[in-house]
Structures are given as structure tokens and as C-alpha cells.
Amino acid sequence: MHLTKLALITFLIGLIALFFLSSSLEPKQVRISEISGKMMDNYVKISGEVVKIKQFDTLTSLTISDDTDNITVICPKTNISKDSFVEVIGKVKEYKGILEIEAEKIQGRE
Numbered sequence: 001m002h003l004t005k006l007a008l009i010t011f012l013i014g015l016i017a018l019f020f021l022s023s024s025l026e027p028k029q030v031r032i033s034e035i036s037g038k039m040m041d042n043y044v045k046i047s048g049e050v051v052k053i054k055q056f057d058t059l060t061s062l063t064i065s066d067d068t069d070n071i072t073v074i075c076p077k078t079n080i081s082k083d084s085f086v087e088v089i090g091k092v093k094e095y096k097g098i099l100e101i102e103a104e105k106i107q108g109r110e
Contacts, residue, residue: 002043027089033068039092075103084108
């Protein structure tokens with residue numbers, strides 16, 4: 001009985017530690033020109049200026065540019081405006097042979 005309690009306590013402590021560690025981990029910050037097919041389905045973090053916006057019924061397509069290149073970011077409808085500076089965390093995907101990012105988190109920055 002004592003061993004079962006010890007195992008349960010160790011399990012709970014490990015689970016709580018994993019929860020806090022996973023919430024503090026962020027993907028690696030990359031320049032847009034560094035994004036390649038080798039990163040397919042991996043999470044990346046980019047930052048840059050919104051240079052083009054296309055609104056659709058349920059989603060928005062943003063073209064984000066940094067000083068190295070630009071990339072399309074697909075996200076749910078948003079109120080981000082052109083010329084805004086943003087940080088994007090998302091998954092690298094391919095659509096019609098072109099790499100893009102499916103955003104999970106977008107936030108403006110100063």
C-alpha cells in the first residue's frame with residue numbers, strides 16, 4: 001500500500017511538472033528565409049510586418065514579411081491590419097506547392 005501511494009504521488013508531481021514545462025516552451029524563432037520543406041509540420045515562430053491581407057468567409061490570409069523574405073500565414077478571422085508588426089506561432093504546411101504557416105497564435109508587437 002505504501003508503494004502505491006508513493007507511485008501515485010510521484011506520478012502527480014511529474015504530471016504537474018510536465019504541464020508547467022510544456023506551457024512555457026515556445027518554438028524556435030526563425031527568419032522567414034530559413035523556413036524549408038524540412039520543417040513541414042513543425043512549429044515555428046516568426047515576426048514581421050503584415051504587407052497583405054485577404055479576408056475569406058471563415059479565415060484570413062496574411063502575407064508577413066521580414067527583412068529576409070515573406071510567407072503566407074493562414075489564421076481564423078482576425079482584426080489585424082496591414083502594416084502591423086506581429087509575432088506568429090504556427091505549423092509549417094504546404095499548399096499547392098508553396099510553404100505557408102497555419103497560425104496557432106498571433107499577437108501584435110510594438
